[in-house]
Amino acid sequence: MIDTKHQIRFDPAECVGCKLCYKACFIDVIRWDEEKKHPDFRYVEDCERCFYCESVCKKGCIEVVPDYGSERLHQTFERYR
Numbered sequence: 001m002i003d004t005k006h007q008i009r010f011d012p013a014e015c016v017g018c019k020l021c022y023k024a025c026f027i028d029v030i031r032w033d034e035e036k037k038h039p040d041f042r043y044v045e046d047c048e049r050c051f052y053c054e055s056v057c058k059k060g061c062i063e064v065v066p067d068y069g070s071e072r073l074h075q076t077f078e079r080y081r
Protein backbone atom coordinates (compact mmCIF):
# COMPACT_ATOMS: atom_id res chain seq x y z
CA MET A 1 0.00 0.00 0.00
CA ILE A 2 1.28 3.45 -0.92
CA ASP A 3 0.27 6.25 1.41
CA THR A 4 -0.10 9.86 0.33
CA LYS A 5 -3.24 11.97 0.45
CA HIS A 6 -4.89 9.47 -1.83
CA GLN A 7 -4.11 5.82 -1.70
CA ILE A 8 -3.73 3.12 -4.28
CA ARG A 9 -3.69 -0.28 -2.67
CA PHE A 10 -1.99 -3.00 -4.61
CA ASP A 11 -1.98 -6.69 -3.77
CA PRO A 12 0.81 -8.37 -5.76
CA ALA A 13 -0.25 -11.87 -4.71
CA GLU A 14 -2.86 -12.22 -7.49
CA CYS A 15 -1.14 -10.05 -10.11
CA VAL A 16 -0.53 -11.92 -13.36
CA GLY A 17 1.56 -9.18 -14.99
CA CYS A 18 -0.92 -8.45 -17.79
CA LYS A 19 0.03 -4.72 -17.89
CA LEU A 20 -3.58 -3.62 -18.35
CA CYS A 21 -3.42 -1.26 -15.38
CA TYR A 22 -0.19 0.23 -16.70
CA LYS A 23 -1.76 0.82 -20.13
CA ALA A 24 -4.94 2.24 -18.59
CA CYS A 25 -3.24 4.98 -16.60
CA PHE A 26 -3.11 8.06 -18.81
CA ILE A 27 -1.05 10.23 -16.51
CA ASP A 28 1.94 8.06 -15.76
CA VAL A 29 1.14 7.35 -12.12
CA ILE A 30 1.49 3.68 -12.96
CA ARG A 31 4.90 2.71 -14.28
CA TRP A 32 5.99 -0.79 -15.12
CA ASP A 33 8.56 -2.70 -13.09
CA GLU A 34 10.07 -5.03 -15.71
CA GLU A 35 12.03 -6.97 -13.13
CA LYS A 36 9.09 -7.78 -10.85
CA LYS A 37 6.55 -7.82 -13.71
CA HIS A 38 4.30 -5.67 -11.57
CA PRO A 39 2.92 -2.15 -11.74
CA ASP A 40 4.95 0.44 -9.94
CA PHE A 41 2.94 3.31 -8.46
CA ARG A 42 4.60 6.73 -8.43
CA TYR A 43 3.40 10.23 -7.61
CA VAL A 44 0.13 8.91 -6.25
CA GLU A 45 -0.81 12.46 -5.29
CA ASP A 46 -1.22 13.17 -9.04
CA CYS A 47 -3.74 10.35 -9.48
CA GLU A 48 -6.98 11.65 -11.03
CA ARG A 49 -9.11 8.95 -9.38
CA CYS A 50 -10.54 7.80 -12.70
CA PHE A 51 -10.61 4.21 -11.40
CA TYR A 52 -9.54 2.88 -14.84
CA CYS A 53 -6.74 0.83 -13.32
CA GLU A 54 -9.03 -0.68 -10.72
CA SER A 55 -11.69 -1.39 -13.37
CA VAL A 56 -9.42 -3.12 -15.85
CA CYS A 57 -7.76 -5.39 -13.31
CA LYS A 58 -9.72 -8.61 -13.52
CA LYS A 59 -7.74 -10.04 -10.63
CA GLY A 60 -8.89 -7.40 -8.16
CA CYS A 61 -5.33 -6.41 -7.24
CA ILE A 62 -5.90 -2.66 -7.27
CA GLU A 63 -8.07 -0.49 -5.07
CA VAL A 64 -8.11 3.27 -5.56
CA VAL A 65 -9.00 5.02 -2.32
CA PRO A 66 -9.55 8.74 -2.86
CA ASP A 67 -9.15 11.18 -0.02
CA TYR A 68 -12.58 12.76 -0.28
CA GLY A 69 -11.56 15.52 2.07
CA SER A 70 -8.86 16.80 -0.22
CA GLU A 71 -9.19 20.27 -1.68
CA ARG A 72 -8.15 19.16 -5.15
CA LEU A 73 -10.94 16.62 -5.36
CA HIS A 74 -13.50 19.28 -4.46
CA GLN A 75 -12.10 21.46 -7.24
CA THR A 76 -12.67 18.59 -9.67
CA PHE A 77 -16.28 18.24 -8.55
CA GLU A 78 -16.79 22.02 -8.90
CA ARG A 79 -16.32 21.71 -12.66
CA TYR A 80 -19.45 19.58 -12.95
CA ARG A 81 -21.82 21.72 -10.93
Ligand code: SF4
Pocket (backbone or CB within 6 Å): 014, 015, 016, 017, 018, 019, 020, 021, 022, 038, 039, 056, 057, 058, 059, 060, 061, 062
Ligand atom coordinates in the same frame (compact mmCIF):
# COMPACT_ATOMS: atom_id res chain seq x y z
S1 SF4 B 1 -4.17 -5.25 -14.32
FE1 SF4 B 1 -4.03 -6.37 -12.36
S2 SF4 B 1 -3.18 -8.37 -12.91
FE2 SF4 B 1 -2.77 -7.01 -14.63
S3 SF4 B 1 -0.70 -6.17 -14.21
FE3 SF4 B 1 -2.19 -4.73 -13.33
S4 SF4 B 1 -2.40 -5.36 -11.18
FE4 SF4 B 1 -1.46 -7.07 -12.30
Ligand code: SF4
Pocket (backbone or CB within 6 Å): 008, 024, 025, 026, 027, 029, 030, 046, 047, 048, 049, 050, 051, 052, 053, 054, 064
Ligand atom coordinates in the same frame (compact mmCIF):
# COMPACT_ATOMS: atom_id res chain seq x y z
S1 SF4 C 1 -7.13 5.91 -10.88
FE1 SF4 C 1 -6.69 6.59 -12.97
S2 SF4 C 1 -5.13 8.18 -12.75
FE2 SF4 C 1 -5.19 7.04 -10.84
S3 SF4 C 1 -3.59 5.49 -11.03
FE3 SF4 C 1 -5.53 4.56 -11.70
S4 SF4 C 1 -5.61 4.87 -13.93
FE4 SF4 C 1 -4.04 6.26 -13.09
